[in-house]
Amino acid sequence: MHRHLLLLLVLSVVSACGGPDSAEPSLSVLNRGISSDPESLDAHKARSLQAADVLRDLGEGLVSFTATGELTPGAAASWDVSEDGLTYTFHLRADAKWSNGDAVTADHFVFGVERLVDPATAAFYAQFVSEISALEAVDDQTLLISLARPTPYLLSLLTHPATFPMHPGSIAEFGDSFARPGNLLSNGAYVLTEWIPGSVITMRRNEHYWNNANTAIDEVRHHIMTQEMTELSRYRAGEIDVTGSVPPDSFEQIKEEYGDQLHVSPYLNLYYYGYNLTKPPFKDSPELRQALSMAIDRELLVEKVTGRGETPAYSWVPPGTNNYEPTVFSYAPLNQEERNQIAQSLYKEAGYSEEHPLQLELRYNTSDTHRRIALAIQSMWRDALGVEVTLINEEFQVLLANIQGREITQVFRASWVGDYNDAHTFLSILQSDNAANIPGYRSEKYDALMQSAAEQVNLDRRRLYLEEAEREMLADHPAIPIYFYVSKHLVSPRVEGWGDNVLDYHYSHHLSIKAAE
């Protein structure tokens, strides 16, 4: 009797473990890895890079990108720009459709932007479109966007999910749950079919997408894996076709094992150390800030510590940025020994010496890579200048709170990913009134140069102002740019159409799966 009961129990638990996989064998399925769940699939409540990656498969802005990162028409077939650069007229595709067959009209873009900036929406990216002064739907297929100032990166902004059109009818019908599977309408290549939080987001081909005929993959699954090692195992086992990242520890081994399946490419993403400019010792001490910056051997750091092909950073704006030539630190041409010598005299100038060394705290968020970088920099500063550095690792939310508090931080680890391909996304964060200006940099001259740049219609003139602003800012050393990240993916040989690009955007509809041989 007891034995039967036990058997029954085992059987019932096992049988409750879910049925067989429902995928039809004839479908072309792409399995991708992402490192975290989106906050939301309501493009206005989303925030993370992972959310944007998923949203780019579902929706489409007026403008889009090719696989290799060139701007290309999206929901708009074409556009005209007025001579003063202040008015853009977009001509929407007549065959642009939502996944329920409704036409995508100019109204939907107007509604989207109005909802984005409405305080009631509480959107993270509410200020993303602050340069737009007015939107007008002239007719169903004509959208007029007026700008307060010429904004040459407008087209790049319009590829971002925050500016995607919204379907007013579906929001009115479903309210807060309009972005759930079954409810969410999309105007991009795919429709959301399932989202199991912490596990997987599944989407199917959108039969109504204007470019459906050229979309090869029928089903895309974004698998959520917080552990890079799990993702690697699943790639090795053939369960994942495209990884979101590559674990740092096994990088050399992976390079050897997978050869050209490993894609490493420059990425508009800066790793930097910020100074707390509102408190001593860094307030009013540019000599000290420059000394610490110069004493970091960035070449050694990217070669020995990070080791995944990163570029040493001597500028704030990453190389590869559209229509821009980053200006570099004046000391960049020197070798490390010469840099250290200058750093030593600056250090003395700032009032420190062997007998009276600078003592400082360096904060970083818990991660093996950040710890190793901090250890290396600690020893570089000690060897070159005699600085006594205390390393403090903090949980990310704690570090962020401390940085915002500006009370106890001195030097802290931070990074910035470009939201669009323009120098403005990097340079604007150091303007006095920008919320992301976490070092607390205040320079009237810098702000004025940025302001002048913003008023230029001529791209070359604008660029000169931006470069001048960067040069001005670098000389003040408000922060220490350390290196520019690279994007890292493993891409299965059965996936075709992959393109590397500096924004690290990879639309699933550009990809296809090679038929099994």
Add this chain to the structure above:
Amino acid sequence: MLRYTLHRLLGAIPTLLLVIVLAFLMVHAAPGGPFDAERALPPEVAANIEAAYHLDEPLAKQLGRYVSGLLRGDLGPSFRYRDYTVAELIGTGFPLSLKIGLLAILLALMVGISSGTVAALRQGSMLDRIVMSFAMTGISIPVFVVAPVLVLLLAVKLQWLPAGWSGAPGAAKYILPVITLALPQIAYIARLTRASMIDVLGRDFIRTARAQGLGTKTIIRVHALKPAMLPVLSYMGPAIAAILTGSVVVEEVFGIPGLGQFFVRGALNRDYTLVLGIVIFYATLIIALNLIVDILYGVIDPRVRNE
């Protein structure tokens, strides 16, 4: 009896209230908020978001709002999973964690008891030594080492089983997580069973049974197993606790969307409502289980009722 049950039920309320208040204060006391990010928000935007989640109100008011929501059975919206409510997340996560945990306990009991018994019968033999050294290894190697090794071997090299969870077919994806979770428990239960079985087999009543000419199988099944199981039974409490905490690691490694993973992610993201919801859910579960045991005692033993 009814009075006794009611009395017990009422007694559980202050405990639960205390858990709620303490947990609420603790999550809010942790530095950093749910909407802090490297990409700092402009103050106006931050204010809008805080207002939307009532984070701009005084803590006491927030607590009142939370408790009044609880009374209506509402655990609130998740701060990090903005499209989901906490109840929905617990609803998807808990059944998974429970299933994997139950399967692991069943597996541990079946394999642990049988291998322990076999080892006890062949005490000192080669087989005994193999089983016991396997058990020793099982106890000493932590889950976060065992899991990747099993994945590498069975999923990556041999390709017998899926390496991950999402999209993997049917029941096969349960095998590796359940084995990983059960392994240390199998080892422990095998050692316990062996020791207690050797002890029991040396007793007089077993000798009597042998003298009566009963076969080894009958002696084990009818006479020895029950008394030998007592230490294993009393180990079940700690075993269940170990499996519940161990499941956090297993869920992370295999990418299983269970409650353990939601709890850890929730804590790191400062998802106040999610963390609180899970704490309250577990607290209620434990209190309810204790309550049932208390009431059953009352049913069995009238003296308890009259105390």
